[in-house]
Amino acid sequence: MLSDLVKKCLYGSGLLGLYHRFRNRRTLTVIMFHRVIDPRDPRWASCDPDYTLDTALFDRCLAFFAKHYNIVATADVLAARRGEKQLPDRALLITFDDGWSDNLDFALPRLRAAGLPALLFLVADVVGRRLPFYQERLVGGWRLGKVKAGELLASAGQARPSAGNDMATLREAIAAIEKLTDAERESALAPLAEAMDDGHRHMLLAEELGVLESGGFAIGLHGKTHTPMTLAANLDAELAGARAQVAPYLDPSEPPATMSFPHGRYTPEIAERAHQSGYQLVFTSDPVINPIADRPGWLLGRVGFEQPGIVGKGGGFRADKLALLLFRKQSRLLTS
Template structure:
């Protein structure tokens, strides 16, 4: 592990930036975000900290991207894929998953102020829905002191009275709940329904999609239900069905041509099927940088990061940590065969 002093020197001296300018010149980096919330907002108390950045840190990330990359829109990536243009050196695309209302409240104004485009991958069924996915509701209930990990494990049929009630224990309990079939999961979560509701609206409204589009955030798909594609009972509904469902909400009324895989789960066969369903660009959660020597491939990797990984012990932004995380990721064309 590099010491903090070495990390700071490599970044502060410009050596790390020079390495990036040469190594990643002909690449497309795709950044994966989920939620952006101001700590003063009531949703901050119940959000999943692993998938949420506070607004101040998001601002610092935007500044970092502007310093080290040429930020592009999805339309520019699509044009490059079609051979109509070339991407600039060190291209970067900003994406968001799921369809959170805080993307409208907090991410959009900051991107507009910076004059930057982005792409939001929307779960079709969340439009107009108040409550988030059950995983996030369980995290919220746990953070508010209303849900215990041991009780969740018991509900999943894995009673462990000594199970820790820390975040690790909660993640293990949620993983156990995820393994249940739909009917068993619904029955297991029923006793926690009240504890899983923090009283706030978390997901986008139909009219907010137009606000996002007009603000420079394009809309892609993230499946119909947020079910992992590898477990979907109706893959056609998750792919083509989601496109048809969302199209009427969009300014163009045209089905989206981009998507990302829920939970990052897919197989090459599922990727090909999505491509055949009309998605021109398909994004994974494989943490790779995408080579674009000629043009970008249709199956692309994305890089996500958590707030603790890019700050110091006092919560201050560390650009050197973000640089080391992003600049050195492997460059790889993803397998589609």
């Protein structure tokens, strides 16, 4: 483990930046975000901290990207894939998953101010829905003190006398809930319906998609229901069905050309099926950067990070930590 002083010196001296300029010259780095919220917003109190960045840190991340990368739009990557143009050296694409309303409220204005494009992978069924996925609602209920992790674990049939009320137990309980059948899950969560509702709208409205598009967001798909593709009862609905469902919301009304896998779960067969169903670019959560040579592959890795990984002990942004996290990622072609 590098000491904090060494990390800061490596970055401050410019050596890390020089290393990145040569090592990652012909690569595409795809960044994966979920939520961006101002801590003064009421949604901050119930959001999942592992998937949320505060606005001040998001601004610092954008400045970091602009300093060390050439930020590209989805259209640039699609054109490069078709062989119509080449991506610049050290290309970077910014993406968001799910369809959170805070992407419109907080991420969009900051991206527009910086003149940067982005790509939103939208879950088709969440458009116009107020409440988020049950996993996020459980985290929200727990953060607000309305859901007890040990009790949730018991409701999933995993009762343990020593179970506490900490985040680790909550994650364990949610994982157990995910393994239940739909009927079992509905029965386990029904008594918690009120505790899982923080009273706020979290997901995007159909009319807000046009605002995002006009502001520089491209729209891709993230499945129909947010079910992992490996567990989907109807894979065609999650792939081609989701494209058809979202197309009327967009301008022009065309099926999206990109998608990412919910929960990052897929198999090579599922990836191929997604590609064959009309998605020109398919994004994974495999934490690799993508060699581009003459053109990128159609199956691409993405790199995500959590807020604690890019801040110091006092909570301030640490560019050296983000540099070490991104610049050293494995470069690997997932497919041609």
